[in-house]
Amino acid sequence: MSDGTAIMAERAIAITPELVEEHGLSGQEYEQIVEILGREPTFPELGVFSAMWSEHCGYKNSRPLLRTLPTEGPLVIQGPGENAGVIDGGEGWAVAFKMESHNHPSAVEPYQGAATGSGGILRDVFTMGARPIAVFDSLRFGSLDSARSRYLLDGVVRGVGDYGNCVGIPTVGGEAVFDPVYEKNPLVNVMCVGVLRKEGLIRGTAEGIGNPVMAVGASTGRDGIHGATFASAELDDAAMDRRPQVQVGDPFTEKLLLEASLELIERDLLLGIQDMGAAGLTSSATEMAARSGNGIEIDIDLVPTREPGMTPYEILLSESQERMLLVARPEAEDTVREVLNKWDLHAATIGRVTDDGLFRVRQGPDVVVEIPVIPLVDECPTYTRDGIEDPAIVELRNADLSRYSSLESDDEASRALLTLLDSPTIASRRWIYEQYDTSVQTNTAVGPGSDAAVLRLGDTTRGIAAAVDGNGRYVYLEPRPGGQIAVAEAARNVACCGARPVAITNCLNFGNPLGPAVYYQLSEAVGGIGEACRALETPVTGGNVSLYNETPSGPIYPTPVIGMIGILESIDDRVPSYFQRPDTDVLLIGRTREEIGASEYLAACHGKVAGPPPQIDLDEAARLVEFLVGAARAGLSLSAHDCSDGGLAVALAECAILATGGPLGLEASVESEASVAATLFGESQSRVVMSCDSGDTDALIALAQKHDLAVARLGTVRKAKDRFVVSTGERTIDLAPGDMRDVYDAALPRRMQSQLGLTG
Amino acid sequence: MKIGIVRFPGSNCDEDCHRAVSEVLQGEATFLWHKTHDLQDADVIILPGGFSYGDYLRAGAIARFSPIMREVIEFANGGGPVLGVCNGFQVLCEARLLPGALMRNQDLRFHCHPVRVRVEHTDTPFTSAYEAGRVLTMPIAHGEGQFVAQADTLRDLEESRRVIFRYVDASGEPTAEANPNGSANNIAGICSAGRNVVGLMPHPERAVSELLSSEDGIGVFRSALAAGVGAGG
Numbered sequence: 002m003s004d005g006t007a008i009m010a011e012r013a014i015a016i017t018p019e020l021v022e023e024h025g026l027s028g029q030e031y032e033q034i035v036e037i038l039g040r041e042p043t044f045p046e047l048g049v050f051s052a053m054w055s056e057h058c059g060y061k062n063s064r065p066l067l068r069t070l071p072t073e074g075p076l077v078i079q080g081p082g083e084n085a086g087v088i089d090g091g092e093g094w095a096v097a098f099k100m101e102s103h104n105h106p107s108a109v110e111p112y113q114g115a116a117t118g119s120g121g122i123l124r125d126v127f128t129m130g131a132r133p134i135a136v137f138d139s140l141r142f143g144s145l146d147s148a149r150s151r152y153l154l155d156g157v158v159r160g161v162g163d164y165g166n167c168v169g170i171p172t173v174g175g176e177a178v179f180d181p182v183y184e185k186n187p188l189v190n191v192m193c194v195g196v197l198r199k200e201g202l203i204r205g206t207a208e209g210i211g212n213p214v215m216a217v218g219a220s221t222g223r224d225g226i227h228g229a230t231f232a233s234a235e236l237d238d239a240a241m242d243r244r245p246q247v248q249v250g251d252p253f254t255e256k257l258l259l260e261a262s263l264e265l266i267e268r269d270l271l272l273g274i275q276d277m278g279a280a281g282l283t284s285s286a287t288e289m290a291a292r293s294g295n296g297i298e299i300d301i302d303l304v305p306t307r308e309p310g311m312t313p314y315e316i317l318l319s320e321s322q323e324r325m326l327l328v329a330r331p332e333a334e335d336t337v338r339e340v341l342n343k344w345d346l347h348a349a350t351i352g353r354v355t356d357d358g359l360f361r362v363r364q365g366p367d368v369v370v371e372i373p374v375i376p377l378v379d380e381c382p383t384y385t386r387d388g389i390e391d392p393a394i395v396e397l398r399n400a401d402l403s404r405y406s407s408l409e410s411d412d413e414a415s416r417a418l419l420t421l422l423d424s425p426t427i428a429s430r431r432w433i434y435e436q437y438d439t440s441v442q443t444n445t446a447v448g449p450g451s452d453a454a455v456l457r458l459g460d461t462t463r464g465i466a467a468a469v470d471g472n473g474r475y476v477y478l479e480p481r482p483g484g485q486i487a488v489a490e491a492a493r494n495v496a497c498c499g500a501r502p503v504a505i506t507n508c509l510n511f512g513n514p515l516g517p518a519v520y521y522q523l524s525e526a527v528g529g530i531g532e533a534c535r536a537l538e539t540p541v542t543g544g545n546v547s548l549y550n551e552t553p554s555g556p557i558y559p560t561p562v563i564g565m566i567g568i569l570e571s572i573d574d575r576v577p578s579y580f581q582r583p584d585t586d587v588l589l590i591g592r593t594r595e596e597i598g599a600s601e602y603l604a605a606c607h608g609k610v611a612g613p614p615p616q617i618d619l620d621e622a623a624r625l626v627e628f629l630v631g632a633a634r635a636g637l638s639l640s641a642h643d644c645s646d647g648g649l650a651v652a653l654a655e656c657a658i659l660a661t662g663g664p665l666g667l668e669a670s671v672e673s674e675a676s677v678a679a680t681l682f683g684e685s686q687s688r689v690v691m692s693c694d695s696g697d698t699d700a701l702i703a704l705a706q707k708h709d710l711a712v713a714r715l716g717t718v719r720k721a722k723d724r725f726v727v728s729t730g731e732r733t734i735d736l737a738p739g740d741m742r743d744v745y746d747a748a749l750p751r752r753m754q755s756q757l758g759l760t761g
Numbered sequence: 762m763k764i765g766i767v768r769f770p771g772s773n774c775d776e777d778c779h780r781a782v783s784e785v786l787q788g789e790a791t792f793l794w795h796k797t798h799d800l801q802d803a804d805v806i807i808l809p810g811g812f813s814y815g816d817y818l819r820a821g822a823i824a825r826f827s828p829i830m831r832e833v834i835e836f837a838n839g840g841g842p843v844l845g846v847c848n849g850f851q852v853l854c855e856a857r858l859l860p861g862a863l864m865r866n867q868d869l870r871f872h873c874h875p876v877r878v879r880v881e882h883t884d885t886p887f888t889s890a891y892e893a894g895r896v897l898t899m900p901i902a903h904g905e906g907q908f909v910a911q912a913d914t915l916r917d918l919e920e921s922r923r924v925i926f927r928y929v930d931a932s933g934e935p936t937a938e939a940n941p942n943g944s945a946n947n948i949a950g951i952c953s954a955g956r957n958v959v960g961l962m963p964h965p966e967r968a969v970s971e972l973l974s975s976e977d978g979i980g981v982f983r984s985a986l987a988a989g990v991g992a993g994g
Contacts, residue, residue: 162871166902167812169773253771253815343796345770436871438902440967441810443777457972572972 008364011312014044024051030382037376045314045362045370050377052280052318053287056548059381062514063546066527074540076503082292084125084205084275085195086542088504090568094459095199097131100139100192100469100506100564102547106247107189111156112163115189116250117322119164122193124276127259128325130203130266131195134444135456136165136437138175138191139469139508139562143184145425145752150179153187154433155753160250161191162436167252168259172437173445173454175469179425180604182473185552190508190545192564194467196459203266205275207289207297207328207354212272214286214297214352215334217341218258219323221282222307224248226318235513235551254323254346261344262325270333270340277324283317285326286352287360291378296359299352301369313362313369328354386514388521398478400611402597406676414681414732417606419744421647421682422654424605428748450659451578452494452643455569464572466500468565472646473510473558475614478599480522482616484529484561486686489622490645491565492537496626497641497689499576499633500567502537507544507563512556514548522559523548530561536619537626539565574633580660580667581639583720586698587656587669591625591688592711593649595675601646602682617686621710625687628708637697637704644688650681650727650734652690657718657725657738658745664738666723669716670730677731692718764985765793765803767833767849769824774810774846774966781966781982788986795827805842805886805985806833808849810902810964820863820905821851830856842886842988843958844981847903850950850960858958859951860918861910863903867943871904875975876941878926878949878963879933885925885952886988887959890980896933897926897977899963901941906962908944908951915945926950926961 014020021031024047034042034050042050053059060067072080078095079087085099103118119136126133138161143150154177165172170193207214224247265271273293275285282304290297301313307321327348329337334350341348355361360377362370408414421427434449446464447455453468470491476483492502507530512519534541550557569575580587597603598612632638644652649671657667673680687710693701698714705712725741727734764782768775775792782790791801800806813824824830830852837843837858845853853859866872875898880891891897910918918924926949930939935947942962950961965978 166871166873166904167771167773167815169811251815253812253817256771256773256812256815435874438871438873440873440900440964440973441773441777441902443780443967443969443973446972 007310008312011044011314016041016044016047024048025055026051030054033382037373043369045317046372048314048318049283049370049372052283053377054381056546057279058284060546061381061383062548063509063523064383065385066524069527070531070541071534072540074504074538077540077542078202079542081541081543084128086504086506087129087202088542088566090196090458090465091463092461093199094461095197095202096194096465096566097126097129097197098192098194098506098564098566099125099543100190100508100562101545102508102510103189104186104510104547104550107157108186110247111153112160113247113249115157115160116164117248118189118191119161120250120252120255120322121276121278122191123168123170123255124325126193126195127262128205128274128276129197130201131197132263133170133193133195134442135194135454135467136170136172136191137467137469137564138172139471140175140177141183141188141473141560142179144179144181147184150184151753157187157189158433158436164250164252166438168256169441171439171441171445173439173448174467177430177433180558182557185554186550186557188510188560190562192469192506194465201266203271203274204292205289206273206293207295208272208293209331210295210354210356212331212354213329213334213350214299214354215327215329215337215348216304216351217325217327217346217348219251219254219321220305220307220347221316221319221324222321223311223315223319224321226315235549248320248322250322257344257346258323258325261341261346264340265337270337271327271329273328275326277326279320281318281320287374287378289326289328290360290374296355296357296361296374297352298355298361298363301362301364303349303351305347305349313364317362386520387517388524389517390521391518394478397611398613402612405597405603405607406678408677408732411733411735415734415736417602417682418650418654418734418736420606421601421651422741422745423748424601425748425752426601427647427651429746431746432749432753446572446575447498452497455498455572455575457572462571464500464569464575466495466498466567466569468494469562470494471560471562473560474599474610476522476526476561477558478612479614480525480559481529482614484526485533485617485619486614487561487563488530488533488537488539489617489619489686490643491563492539492626493643495565495567496629497576497578497643499574499630500569501630502539502565502567502626504542505534505539505563505565506542507561509546510550510557510560510562511548512551519556526559526561533619536623576633576638577640577661578642579640580656580665580692580718583665583718585639585692585718586695587667587715587718588691588693588701589649589688589713589715590691590705590710592685593673593675593680593683593688594685595679596683596685597679600648600682600684602648602678615684615686621687624708624710628705628710629689632701632704637701638691638693640692642690644690645684648682648684649688653727654725654741656690658742663721664742665721666719666738667716667725667727668719670728671715672713677729680729762986763789763791763803764805764807765791765800766807766809767793767795767829769795769813769827771813771815772809772811774964777966778807778809781969785969785979786982786986793829795829798828798832800832800836805988806836808845808852810847810849813848813852821848821855824852825855834858837958840955840957842985844887844985845960846964846966847962850962851905853958853960859953859960860914861908863905864907864909865905866907872941873900873902875900876963877929877931877939879929881924881927882922885956885959887981887984888925889987890984896929898975899965899968899978901963903962906942908948910945918951921954923952924948925952925959
């Protein structure tokens, strides 16, 4: 059955310093391995350590920083360290959620890279016993003027879409940001949200000595070997030759696995279950063993393979998709097999739980791997480095921006707004999200295109609101407030819909942490995230770190992406993002400061990335959340929309363009002590545009003041035939709502027209 | 009176159809497993949307050979009411219970958004609760929804009043802009010669409550429940 030649050849491989280096391990780390084992490792053992001690699995450069994040709170049922985080959603329901990156695979093979990223995160959620109900994608690409970026966007959107659409999980929200720094290193972060009854929660543990360990789903092939290590190195030109390291997704098998897993869990046949994700069988087996303090023994010849002659090294490190590892109840093995047969899936018992705390892999009579589990999984060497900010960035931050603070004429003000509405980072994402099934499962009360998506929670009248957010430019120019803002903006988005933000997951996309400048960004940004999470009482329940996002032309912007979950006590309290009808009042909550640094206005209208990002008062951010939730519950607001990219003018324009029933006019005047450019296009934080019936205006203003928030009545929503007029006293933007809509809607399709509709 | 919803491997609108019948209309609905030959005495059969067998090879091409399809075809040929939504419509075409075929959308992209369809005829088991000419708003979600047929088949469908749903604009006109996938004659749904088998691409089960932004799809299920009673089920 097995090709003895390859296997014998593998056994003869000598461990040289070059081989150790090729496996991404330092000499010191190798010495630690020898010490743990009390001998030299075998070749498969070296592969196992390489994968488990990669950044992707072992968090060797980020773990000390991540330990500073708050992870506990009254609603947290499962914090970091499991397949997904779980929070209490109320009325006996829990919400499982997690975000993960698939950046490197997507850079090389966008369609399959994105598809398998979606597949992995779905499995992380349903292995907690939760039914996935929504997917969110947070994407970064280079400028769409580049053919490569268009190809990547097209492939990634098809990949996310085809996978989720086929499995039947709606993709209901996300973000897409375009900047030349992501040209060769796009970011593809996908969050999945699932729901479960609290008593149905299951974890990835290997309980009960002697219990069967079963491999189910797809068989193991040679694809994706060393994907975890690939994800933990920079993307050089040679990386394009790594297509074979990108796995291929099969959403149909995923759908069967999903249904079968939930049936197994519901019938209480399992003790533990885990996705074979990054580092495949190795990570799933060892992590499950580590969580229970047990060992696992596997006979490699029992693992179903796609081709003969696969060596232990290959089988242990394959990242073939749609595979799971189960620990079944001892008496339930046959029933488990029956359920899997019903769903046309294979199951093979490949080993047993042991009491010796060892990860032992046999091949017939021979032991090819024998490693103590705890040192392998929990004692990955970690590094705390000294971070030093790059002086060039300090200089950029301190640049004099005064010449950009004025607008020459009314016409320039109007044109600047149109330029921003045409910016792919701001413009309508419809071209993307209409390729996603957004309504399957009939839970979607608010779909993509709003501040947050709102879904019903199980059979209750409660709602889940969720959003993903991050602004790499802010973090690049000043990482600590950048990290704070990522959390605060995600919270604001969820709160605009009327939900109370309760917990986050995150993806930390950064460059090579071995450089002091990147390490500085990472440590400062994580510090900022932690501060904001504490202030907003939204603990971190898990996440993912993607480092080495670097190409020969340099690192990406440091881009932490936050996935925020909020809960609505009544889904009927949900608040739309945009204007509802003419003759209603428009209010601005929050204070506009002299802040145009790091703005989309500077980037889109002046080609400039400079200045400090807006600063954020976290106490004010928390009061704003309380106000928004209170206003929604009291039914005072007709709409609430966060001011973010493009500032107040863009927020007002979006409220008018995306008004229910079609674009509406607006008559508004803004008073501010800030310059005209900062007033219209600055991105001062903790600001929200609201509309309300004029009879509710006083109550809404009083409520804002009660929360010690600045509030101003800007004007009135007008009819569709009226103009969109925003005046600062100094300058007036005056446009037809229909014209703004045309620009906003056409921005992405116009640029993507050249991309042929062929599957990537 | 019972509605049977077939569950193929890869069906993913089965639960939504069940919810539309059982929660919204308090009707009786049951799932029918594809590996069986048992219709469980259902009075009406629904083939739901999704990606049966991953839509590998061609949408609906493999599902058509599922064991239960033998009974579904017999049931349809005996005059039993059968509804195919989206992938279900594709399966009905593959099974030759409905004419024509559903090809990749004209622009080769998946589309999911609300569309307007006009109810052309109400003398089917799935449109009796509507008035003819009424314009409904329901979402589509498909990559292969471009209805095509030979010219004489199309002519026959039109002449025998078998085009049941047509994509239209806000004023109820079947314009090119209102056609999301390039379907011939803006066809969104058709029925069999016996009028008991209906297939449509839009998802009525996703338009059954204010929460889902439209209640226009309820009539399809209300008609079905009435049809079952009429059939003496």
